[in-house]
Amino acid sequence: MASLINVFLIVVLLTVLVPLGVLVMISLLPPGEWSIPPKSPTLDNFVYVFKEFRFYRNMLNTFLFIGLAILISLVLALPTAYAIARLQIKYYVWVFTVVLVILVKSLPPGSLLVPVYELLWKLRLTNTVLGVALSYQVYTLPFVIWILTSFLLDLPREVETAARIDGAGRFARLRHIIFPLSIPGIISAVILGFLNLWNEYMYSSVIVSSRNLQTAAVVLGQLVTSEYVYDWGILASANIISVLPAIFFVSFVQKNISKAITGGIKG
Amino acid sequence: MSSKSFVEIIDIHKSYGKLVVLEGVNFDVRKGEFIVILGPSGEGKTTLLNIIAGVIRPDKGKVIIDGQVVDDSSNIYIPPERRDVGYVFQNYALYPHMTAFDNIAFPLKMKKLPRDEIEQRVEKIAKLLKIDHVLHHKPSQLSGGQQQRVAVARAIVKEPKLLLMDEPFSNIDPALRASVRLELRLLLKSLGITSIMATHDQEEAMTLADRLLILRRGKPIQIGSPMEVYEKPSDKFVAEFVGGMxxxxxxxxxxxxxxxxxxxxxxxxxxxxxxxxxxxxxxxxxxxxxxxxxxxxxxxxxxxxxxxxxxxxxxxxxxxxxxxxxxxxxxxxxxxxxxxxxxxxxxxxxx
Known part of the structure; x- marks a missing residue:
């Protein structure tokens, strides 16, 4: 039985490793060469992607958009989640959570694209960092609320009562007690937010048209339909560079991810 | 009620749906007095403390602290953050993310006292409760007894008008309970803090209380000094519950x-x-x-x-x-x- 599971796991692993390995090998091909493995491997493609192509700008854009989007989500979600978690009638919390989950899972984010774009255009926020971050709320806000609500539900009420008796008003409680205690939940939200949005294409491609503000995912998508389509080495090395932060991120915070997921299930 | 009473609890009623928790509770507390509410578990003691603290509002009745009506169960309601009471919770409810020092300092910080005064007062109270050597520890690193002391320190550091305690000794090693109890009583007496404590432990109640309030099914059935209650129990329940008749x-x-x-x-x-x-x-x-x-x-x-x-x-x-x-x-x-x-x-x- 154990060996059967091992075989299965090896197959799964190979389906990930083989394409990734091939991608790495392609990225090392000098221009004009098509042999795998490469006969004369070179890092020129990476140098080109960085120096000429300035791909790091697009990656920074991705970071910036996601960072701002999650920040906005957290600012909005923490008080919301707090209200949900502390609502007098617990029954509502469950109804709300279930409705939220169904909504998030069944509504394709693309269906909101047109109204969101129109709204941002009217606010003159298209082609801005803030505009993209606001449009990302479609993805981030519901699930950040969800994660934080599940964390706050686990928070003992007595700690808060103690703070009230110690003279802390509503805002002081949120600042000194609720916020610090929900930091694990906030970290989970940040991690899952980054993982979810790293490859986001639809909103960032529609809302941003300027080359300077495009995200890594959008640029990668455009590469396929541009003059670089024949230059596989450049395509592959750009892809690898864009994957690196995600791999680094995941291995660095693996523990927190599992915590975030189990926390989410509990809520 | 005598004019000397510092806290007055007048005809408090509270129910949750059909469940009647408190039914006409009346008593008064004199300044500096130590009142123990004694009764079996789950018969309204915590609810009564929470009403006095302002965490819960009564359906009917009045709470007066230091001459001020803090809740008349209709228009007047002073929330707990402005009642100036201390509260020691059964599970202590310490702030898990703060050190013992920050826990104790929190009520003073909320009063916006200057930093050096906060430090002085926290250190003074920590010394009194013999926890000055663990002030930089988080609650999870403290023993049960130390946690309880931190909770007591946090409750009395702001010198509240009234100290409320809900089964403060129930999580303490029984071997230590008697000495911790005695120390707490001596400390509260020396500081002159008016206190109301809830417990189901009759021995604890007898040793600590100036006066006992026996609560049963949400009704006060006897109020008096431990000796009066022991010698002249008002009914069969009190006789059995206090001293085991x-x-x-x-x-x-x-x-x-x-x-x-x-x-x-x-x-x-x-x-x-x-x-x-x-x-x-x-x-x-x-x-x-x-x-x-x-x-x-x-x-x-x-x-x-x-x-x-x-x-x-x-x-x-x-x-x-x-x-x-x-x-x-x-x-x-x-x-x-x-x-x-x-x-x-x-x-x-x-x-």
């Missing part, structure tokens, strides 16, 4: 025993008879009982015996008694209760 349903076979107390069925309402374990003497006549067991208590033995009607009684004796032997016992003081359980008469005989 033997209660027997009155049957004709006890009539010879009762004749000595000159009770001869004169009072038809009398339904139960009770006596304390320490008021029993073994004699050659009286209540016949078969000894089941004898427990050694150091200075005395607790004898557990079964009387002829089948009921189990316990009493103290200086010497052990052989099990299975038959003894005749005679209480020197008996309590008579009506069929509703109210104390009707307390009778003593000199022997």
């Amino acid at each position: 033997n209660i027997l349903e009155l049957k004709s076979e006890y009539s010879s025993l009762l004749r000595e107390y000159r009770v001869e069925g004169e009072d038809v309402s009398v339904k139960f008879m009770g006596f304390r374990p320490e008021s029993v003497i073994i004699s050659n006549e009286g209540l016949e009982a078969e000894v089941l067991d004898a427990e050694y208590k150091g200075d005395k033995w607790t004898i557990i015996a079964q009387i002829r009607s089948g009921e189990i009684i316990r009493f103290y004796n200086k010497d052990p008694v052989n099990t299975k032997s038959t003894v005749y016992i005679k209480p020197t003081k008996i309590y008579l209760f009506s069929s509703e359980g109210k104390t009707v008469k307390i009778l003593t005989i000199n022997k």
Whole structure:
């Protein structure tokens, strides 16, 4: 039985490793060469992607958009989640959570694209960092609320009562007690937010048209339909560079991810 | 209510749906007094404390602290953050992300006191409670006893008008409880803090309280000093709950025993008879009982015996008694209760 599971796991692993390995090998091909493995491997493609192509700008854009989007989500979600978690009638919390989950899972984010774009255009926020971050709320806000609500539900009420008796008003409680205690939940939200949005294409491609503000995912998508389509080495090395932060991120915070997921299930 | 009362609890009612938790609770607390609310678990003690603290609002009634109406169950309501009370929770409810120092300093920080004054006061109270060496630890790194001290320190550091405590000793090692209790009482007395504590432990209540409030099913059934409550329990429940009285349903076979107390069925309402374990003497006549067991208590033995009607009684004796032997016992003081359980008469005989 154990060996059967091992075989299965090896197959799964190979389906990930083989394409990734091939991608790495392609990225090392000098221009004009098509042999795998490469006969004369070179890092020129990476140098080109960085120096000429300035791909790091697009990656920074991705970071910036996601960072701002999650920040906005957290600012909005923490008080919301707090209200949900502390609502007098617990029954509502469950109804709300279930409705939220169904909504998030069944509504394709693309269906909101047109109204969101129109709204941002009217606010003159298209082609801005803030505009993209606001449009990302479609993805981030519901699930950040969800994660934080599940964390706050686990928070003992007595700690808060103690703070009230110690003279802390509503805002002081949120600042000194609720916020610090929900930091694990906030970290989970940040991690899952980054993982979810790293490859986001639809909103960032529609809302941003300027080359300077495009995200890594959008640029990668455009590469396929541009003059670089024949230059596989450049395509592959750009892809690898864009994957690196995600791999680094995941291995660095693996523990927190599992915590975030189990926390989410509990809520 | 006397003009000297510092806290007044007037006719408090509280129910959750159909569940009536408190039903007409009245009492007052004098300045510097230590009141213990004693009652079985789940019969409204915590709810009462929460109403006094302002965490819960009563359906009916009034709470007055230091001459100010803080809740009249309609328009007037001062929230807990502005009531100036301290509260020690059963599970302490320390702030898990703060050090012991920050926990204790939190109420002072909320009062926006200058930093050096906060430091001074926290260190002073920590020294008093002997936790000055663990101030930089987080609550999870503290022992149960230290956590309790931090909780007490946090509750009294702002010198509240009133200190509320909900079963503060229940999470402390029983071996340490007696000394912790004594220390706390001495500390509160020396600081002159008015306190109300809730507990289900009658021994704890007896040793700590200036006055006891016995709460049962949300109703106060007796208020008085530990001695008054012990000597003159208002009913059968108090008699059993405080000090553990033997209660027997009155049957004709006890009539010879009762004749000595000159009770001869004169009072038809009398339904139960009770006596304390320490008021029993073994004699050659009286209540016949078969000894089941004898427990050694150091200075005395607790004898557990079964009387002829089948009921189990316990009493103290200086010497052990052989099990299975038959003894005749005679209480020197008996309590008579009506069929509703109210104390009707307390009778003593000199022997």
